[in-house]
Amino acid sequence: MGPVSEFDWISKYLKPIATSEGAMSLENDVGILASLPPDRPLIATMDTLVEGVHFFRGDPPETLGKKILRVNVSDILCNGAVPKDALLSVALPDWFDEPRFERFCGGLGHDLAQWNVKLVGGDLVSTPGPLVLTMTVTGSCLSPNPVARSGAMVGDAVCVSGTIGAGYQGLDDAKAGRDSPFARHFRVPDIPAPEIAEILSAHANAAIDISDGLIAEAIHVGRASRKAICLDMETVPWARNCASVADMIELGTGGDDYQVLMTLPESKLDIAIKDAASAGIRLTRIGHVAAGDELQLKHRGKIVPVPAKLGFVHGN
Ligand SMILES: Nc1ncnc2c1ncn2[C@@H]1O[C@H](COP(=O)(O)OP(=O)(O)O)[C@@H](O)[C@H]1O
Ligand SMILES: Cc1ncc(C[n+]2csc(CCOP(=O)(O)OP(=O)(O)O)c2C)c(N)n1
Ligand SMILES: [Mg+2]
Structure with a gap:
């Protein structure tokens, strides 16, 4: 000092x-x-x-x-x-x-x-x-209990706020000395507007913030809820254009997004998306919850193997 x-x-x-x-x-x-x-x-x-x-x-x-x-x-x-x-x-x-x-x-x-x-x-x-x-x-x-990772129910829709992969691209840009909206997000993360708390408390069964990467956090929710999380990769709002599934996997496992991954009953999806939009929050459906305990990734209906590296892990 x-x-x-x-x-x-x-x-x-x-x-x-x-x-x-x-x-x-x-x-x-x-x-x-x-x-x-x-x-x-x-x-x-x-x-x-x-x-x-x-x-x-x-x-x-x-x-x-x-x-x-x-x-x-x-x-x-x-x-x-x-x-x-x-x-x-x-x-x-x-x-x-x-x-x-x-x-x-x-x-x-x-x-x-x-x-x-x-x-x-x-x-x-x-x-x-x-x-x-x-x-x-x-x-x-805002309700009698936190919206935990463990509440996902079979038949729920899976949604994310904002975009996914800005953290990964931002780290890349920051390392290369490129100034970009992504590098700025890497340094000062865009987090959802405060109204997201009301939306989650009113509509969601489970939620988690995406710090380690979309895929890793989907696994966390699936494990805690003892359910299968099924994601359709082409529906994810990627932060930048993805030329291939491999590209999507990179953006989905990089981390530092600080957006929310949530599950909610299908019947509440439209109202949640509408409530979010009026608070300036983009909410996108990216999959559903099924019985089972495995993460299922698909791209245009074809199964995508779950990558060996799911997201950021300290010590690896
Ligand atoms: N040193 C610690 N002592 C007690 N609990 C911890 C410690 N580190 C992590 N945890 C708990 O382990 C869980 C997972 O932690 P972490 O992966 O860091 O969560 P998040 O991604 O939400 O920050 C949380 O419940 C957290 O409180
Ligand atoms: C210099 C640098 N290298 C790599 C990263 C990427 N990175 C480091 S930690 C992390 C995940 C989030 O951190 P963690 O401590 O696991 O947060 P938590 O899950 O506890 O919220 C990521 C994506 C970074 N942010 N900065
Ligand atoms: Mg932590």
Whole structure:
């Protein structure tokens, strides 16, 4: 952290973006979480971003502030809940100097306001290792239970929000130094508008946010629900033109999409698509749920073998 102390950075850069009463001016060891009505479960998620694993050292610091919030908010929204409070841990290497930290907090503050999330505390340490950002975000469910991975029912339609593969293409573009909408999504993911939580809570049986890749997350839902998820590859709203099925498999296993994969009764499909459209969310049907426990991929009616690499896995 160089010549500036931990406490200076907290009061100079974090206090101004932690203005809620619950933050207690960042002068206490705990923060106060929003209180919720008794029939609205309080949920929490945690995601970590590691330099070299989730982002590049050269990524603009404000994008890191936005990304750490968005990857967590997307988990809360995709469970049919409204994001509420955040706790942030930052492990700072020497190279992440004061101007960078200030820009990081600028990006974070911007997105905290945009998503109406209150930063109520956290931790700041120095490290001889890479920059590590860890955040917990809490949420208030809109129904008596979160919309879990495990609720898919036989006969459900399978849908995704937005487009799939922007994360994969964005990593490729970022690596090659190409500026593109995909590279911008890689750094600051487009996540569904907040209304997705209402749509999921009103209509969905199961949902998951697509961080590891469409195929991997479909497997997660299928396993948790003990059902077969059947996807028609040609109906997926790919983020860019796909010349072949192999191309689709790449975009479907790259990850970093942060859109929602959901299952819902066929009878609710039209109203869900209409509700989503009025919130500016594109919802596309890409398959259905059947009895069984295997992922089934098809392209124009022909079976596509499930790839060996299903999505992003740490340690591989
Ligand atoms: N270190 C840990 N301690 C406790 N639970 C964990 C830990 N890491 C992951 N989990 C739990 O394992 C499940 C899967 O985690 P993960 O794949 O990271 O989910 P997601 O893709 O939604 O972030 C979640 O329920 C998460 O809370
Ligand atoms: C520098 C860099 N290399 C590769 C990737 C691709 N990548 C890294 S982690 C990941 C998946 C999501 O991260 P994870 O920690 O598994 O999130 P979670 O599933 O817990 O939400 C992807 C697609 C990246 N984002 N940045
Ligand atoms: Mg996680």
